[in-house]
Structures are given as C-alpha cells and as structure tokens.
Amino acid sequence: MLTIALPARSSATLRSFGLVICGGVSFIVAFVSYLTGSILWLVLGLLFILTFGTVGMLRPQKTLSVPYLAWNRLAREFSKLARLWVLGICFYAVLVVVGRVGSSLGLRRPKSSSSLWTPRKSLTPEAYHSEHTMPAGGSVASGWIASYLSWTVLSRNYWACCFLPFLILLSALEHEHESNVPTDLYTLF
Amino acid sequence: MIRLCLAVIATFLGFIFTLPIVLLGLPFWMVAAVTKSMSRYFEPRVIPWKKVIEFDPVVGWKPRANLDVYCSFQAGHFHVRTDDHGWRGEASLQDSDVVVFGDSYAFAYGTDDKKAFFHNSSGTLLIKSIGSPGYNMVQELLWMRRLAPELRGKLVVWFIYYGNDLYDNLLPNFSTYRMPFVRERNGSWEIVDWHVNPRRWPCSGDNKFRLKQKWHTTFVDGALSQRAYSAAAYLLGQGKDLSAAADFSLAVVSIPWPLQLNQEDWSHTMKRFGDPKAFDPLLPDRNVKEICRELEIPFIAGKDILSLAHHIPGDGHWNSSGHRCITATISDIHANYAVKGRARVEETFTRNRGVAVTSIRA
Numbered sequence: 001m002l003t004i005a006l007p008a009r010s011s012a013t014l015r016s017f018g019l020v021i022c023g024g025v026s027f028i029v030a031f032v033s034y035l036t037g038s039i040l041w042l043v044l045g046l047l048f049i050l051t052f053g054t055v056g057m058l059r060p061q062k063t064l065s066v067p068y069l070a071w072n073r074l075a076r077e078f079s080k081l082a083r084l085w086v087l088g089i090c091f092y093a094v095l096v097v098v099g100r101v102g103s104s105l106g107l108r109r110p111k112s113s114s115s116l117w118t119p120r121k122s123l124t125p126e127a128y129h130s131e132h133t134m135p136a137g138g139s140v141a142s143g144w145i146a147s148y149l150s151w152t153v154l155s156r157n158y159w160a161c162c163f164l165p166f167l168i169l170l171s172a173l174e175h176e177h178e179s180n181v182p183t184d185l186y187t188l189f
Numbered sequence: 190m191i192r193l194c195l196a197v198i199a200t201f202l203g204f205i206f207t208l209p210i211v212l213l214g215l216p217f218w219m220v221a222a223v224t225k226s227m228s229r230y231f232e233p234r235v236i237p238w239k240k241v242i243e244f245d246p247v248v249g250w251k252p253r254a255n256l257d258v259y260c261s262f263q264a265g266h267f268h269v270r271t272d273d274h275g276w277r278g279e280a281s282l283q284d285s286d287v288v289v290f291g292d293s294y295a296f297a298y299g300t301d302d303k304k305a306f307f308h309n310s311s312g313t314l315l316i317k318s319i320g321s322p323g324y325n326m327v328q329e330l331l332w333m334r335r336l337a338p339e340l341r342g343k344l345v346v347w348f349i350y351y352g353n354d355l356y357d358n359l360l361p362n363f364s365t366y367r368m369p370f371v372r373e374r375n376g377s378w379e380i381v382d383w384h385v386n387p388r389r390w391p392c393s394g395d396n397k398f399r400l401k402q403k404w405h406t407t408f409v410d411g412a413l414s415q416r417a418y419s420a421a422a423y424l425l426g427q428g429k430d431l432s433a434a435a436d437f438s439l440a441v442v443s444i445p446w447p448l449q450l451n452q453e454d455w456s457h458t459m460k461r462f463g464d465p466k467a468f469d470p471l472l473p474d475r476n477v478k479e480i481c482r483e484l485e486i487p488f489i490a491g492k493d494i495l496s497l498a499h500h501i502p503g504d505g506h507w508n509s510s511g512h513r514c515i516t517a518t519i520s521d522i523h524a525n526y527a528v529k530g531r532a533r534v535e536e537t538f539t540r541n542r543g544v545a546v547t548s549i550r551a
Contacts, residue, residue, distance in 0.1 A: 009503070020227070078217060082214060085210055158193050162199070
C-alpha cells in the first residue's frame with residue numbers, strides 16, 4: 001500500500017533513506033549543472049554525496065536520524081493539509097452536486113400500515129470486516145477496494161464508484177498519529 | 190442514471206482541483222516507497238514467524254528448538270537463538286538462578302540475544318527465560334507446572350503484561366491460534382484446553398475488533414474487569430500453590446502497556462473508546478498488587494521502574510536500556526528477596542530507586 005510517511009526507523013531503513021537522498025541530490029545537482037553549464041556544482045554535489053553517503057552507511061543512526069525525522073514531519077504536515085483539501089472537494093463539490101438529485105433513503109414518516117424496518121440476514125464470518133454482506137467468493141484478502149466496489153454494485157449506488165479515486169488518494173495521504181507506542185503489539189501473527 | 194452522470198462530471202472537475210496535491214505529494218510517496226523497498230537489501234535474511242513457532246498440544250504453541258535466525262518486526266529485525274527446548278538465553282534451566290515466565294517481553298521480542306535481560310554479561314546471575322510472543326497467563330502457568338521439578342530452590346519471576354494478558358486469559362484463541370484459557374463454572378475457575386489443536390481458529394479478528402472490550406477489561410472498573418481480575422487471582426493463586434509444592438520462590442513483575450507511560454498517547458488512544466477519564470492507567474497495578482498482597486507474593490510494578498525511553502519507538506517492546514533495567518530489577522529481587530524456603534510477607538516499602546516492593550523474609 002502506498003504511504004506518505006517513511007517506514008519505521010531502523011538501521012536498514014535509515015541506510016535506504018540515505019541512498020534515496022543521495023540519489024535525489026545527484027539528480028538535482030546534475031540537472032543544475034546541465035542548466036548552468038558549471039562543473040563546480042557537479043564537484044560540490046559529488047563531494048556531498050560521497051561524504052554524506054559514506055558516513056550515512058557507516059553510522060546511520062547518528063547521521064541520518066535527524067533528516068529522516070525531519071522528512072517524516074514534513075510529510076505529515078503536507079498530508080494534513082492535503083487531506084483537508086481533498087475532503088473539502090469531496091464534501092463541497094462532488095457530494096453537493098450528487099445530492100441535488102435527492103436521496104434514496106426513506107426519510108419521511110411511513111404510512112400507518114408500513115414500516116421503516118429493513119429485513120436483514122445474518123452475515124457470514126468473512127463479512128465481519130465490513131458492514132455489508134460480502135459477495136459469494138469475496139474475501140477480506142482481496143482488499144478494501146474490491147469490498148467497496150462490491151458494495152456499490154450490491155446496493156446499486158453505482159455513482160459511488162466515482163468516489164473511489166478520492167478515497168484512494170485519502171488512503172495514500174493517511175498517516176498514523178505520532179505516537180511512540182502502538183496500540184497493539186502483535187504484528188507478528 | 191442522472192446521479193451517475195452528475196457524479197462523473199463532479200469527479201472529473203474535482204480531480205482537476207486535486208491534481209496539485211498529487212503532484213506535490215509525488216516526492217513524498219516516491220521517497221517512502223523507494224526507502225521501503227530498498228531497506229530489505231540492508232537487512233539479514235529473516236524468516237517468517239510461522240517458522241519460529243511450532244504447535245504444542247497443551248500450551249498451543251512454543252518457540253522451535255535450536256533456532257539461530259533473524260526475525261523481522263515493526264522496527265527492523267533481531268537475532269534469535271533458542272536452546273534444545275526452544276527457550277532463549279545461554280543458561281540452561283538446570284543451571285539458572287532465576288527463571289522468568291512471560292509472553293513476548295520474556296521472549297525479549299525485538300532485541301538481539303546479547304542485549305536481552307537474560308544475557309549473562311557479568312556472569313554472576315544466570316537468568317532463563319521461558320516465554321513466547323502471544324502467551325497469556327494460563328499458558329505461562331502450564332509451563333510452570335510442566336517445569337516445576339526443575340524449579341526447586343530457584344527464584345521464579347512471573348511477568349504480567351497489561352496490554353493483553355488479563356483479557357487473553359479469558360479467550361480461547363490468539364489470532365488464528367488456539368490457546369488454553371480459564372472459565373468460571375459453579376463459582377470457581379477452571380483451565381480449559383480441550384479445544385487446543387493445530388487447526389486454525391475460525392474467527393481471528395478478536396485483536397482488532399475487540400479493542401474496546403480489551404481496554405475496558407484491564408483499565409475500567411466494572412463487570413468485565415472484575416471478571417478478568419478474578420481470573421488473574423485464580424491463576425496467581427495456582428502459581429503460589431505450585432511454588433509451595435515445588436519449593437521455589439515466586440515474584441510478580443507487572444509489565445506496563447507503553448501507553449500507560451505517556452499521558453498524551455493515553456488520552457489520544459482512549460478517546461477512541463469513549464470517555465478517556467473512565468480509563469484508569471493505575472487500575473491494573475492497584476488490583477494485581479492487592480491480589481499479590483493477599484497471596485503473599487512479592488510484587489513489583491513495572492510502571493515504577495520503566496519509562497517510555499526504555500521502549501522501542503513504534504513497536505512498544507523493550508530496547509537495550511529497558512532490558513538492562515529489567516536485569517537490574519531481577520538482580521535486586523534475587524539479591525534481596527529470593528530467600529530459599531518458606532517466605533513470609535512482612536511489609537511494603539519503597540526502595541532507593543523508588544520501586545514499591547512487597548518484601549519477603551525467611
């Protein structure tokens with residue numbers, strides 16, 4: 001799954017992050033050097049990459065922890081603003097336009113002989129992860145996108161398929177609360 | 190149909206407005222994805238957890254014997270070595286002075302052997318760890334019973350982790366694994382293990398979908414917690430009886446859920462489950478301490494000796510500093526209170542490091 005925040009900090013992820021930074025810097029330096037036609041930029045860039053890369057590989061915790069945390073913080077701040085923007089478009093553009101057609105929910109008081117109760121059947125264990133009946137052969141392993149699409153088909157809310165790109169974007173912008181500890185320890189099983 | 194047409198048009202227009210977000214976010218997504226995918230080349234070859242544990246017909250599962258592998262976890266990887274019986278630590282059970290029973294904390298999850306609390310750096314105190322990730326107190330008691338003949342004259346330290354132990358004592362499964370549990374019948378508790386077999390437990394979502402009940406059980410004074418603490422009292426009582434019968438000294442060390450150590454994280458998490466004020470982070474230590482006092486078992490609250498700095502960020506298990514702290518605590522218990530023979534509770538006092546201990550004397 002695409003995430004905006006960097007993976008949990010460890011020596012391996014720090015070294016990997018160091019290489020990515022070196023790669024990014026070399027690309028920028030090469031580009032600037034090409035634009036300006038100056039070799040000085042190239043030399044300075046190479047010096048930086050060699051120093052930063054070597055020290056980063058040897059002492060990742062001491063060298064790369066600060067830029068790693070700074071990058072993660074920047075990503076989190078960006079995701080906060082971006083989510084607000086995307087949600088704004090969803091609520092104040094898409095849903096408002098769709099809502100002009102009216103709602104299929106029976107919100108009026110029923111006639112004396114009718115009821116607003118909707119008959120429901122028991123859910124299969126496979127459907128416990130979602131709030132609607134899973135289609136035959138469907139499983140949680142197929143992911144939330146398949147589950148969402150199956151709901152749009154089963155409930156005949158076909159228009160909601162258009163909402164999917166926004167939901168994917170929101171999930172890619174998702175970041176966990178900055179906590180030192182997880183709420184559940186057992187990720188191993 | 191009109192709704193669908195309007196939705197398509199609105200989505201198209203909406204997506205034009207979100208395009209800057211996608212473009213600005215691209216560097217972040219790319220850096221995160223490449224960092225994640227490249228990090229595996231800097232890690233040793235790790236094996237999946239299914240290959241670290243094996244089925245046990247009574248306890249449910251146990252670590253495999255003679256492992257020398259790397260395991261991956263939330264914050265990287267760690268080196269695991271096990272002995273002929275599947276337990277970590279260099280000392281044999283026979284030679285050890287202290288035997289620790291517990292779950293992933295006793296297993297030293299997330300830590301290399303050389304940095305774990307049972308590593309014999311000074312050579313003065315030999316500690317053996319009997320534990321596996323996911324164990325509840327029932328499983329730990331069953332191991333105590335099974336190994337009782339080898340515990341004679343030793344100090345046994347029982348780790349109780351508040352994150353899930355008290356709740357899991359009442360459950361027949363841990364994720365898809367079957368485990369023994371306790372149930373109340375005719376006013377008394379009993380251990381149930383007839384359902385333990387290698388087959389996958391059919392409903393495995395408990396840990397994700399019953400978080401509210403889990404935290405209520407441990408941290409909110411009510412019917413659920415009364416039941417859980419009653420079960421814990423039964424299990425600790427069984428442990429106490431066993432210690433008397435098998436002639437070993439028993440002490441209990443509580444392991445705090447790391448959230449209990451940080452007020453901000455605590456409030457933020459508990460908000461998800463209702464009024465955060467209803468959740469009392471001190472309740473487990475109060476109750477377990479009272480149970481231990483009645484049973485005359487020495488009790489040390491982990492919350493008093495551990496801080497958030499002793500834990501691995503993003504994971505929650507102990508780091509090397511946390512393990513050193515636990516080694517020091519076990520050494521203290523052994524040096525001061527592990528008196529061979531019958532023990533008698535005398536008084537509660539505060540030790541020089543601020544640890545509240547119920548002392549015992551011969």
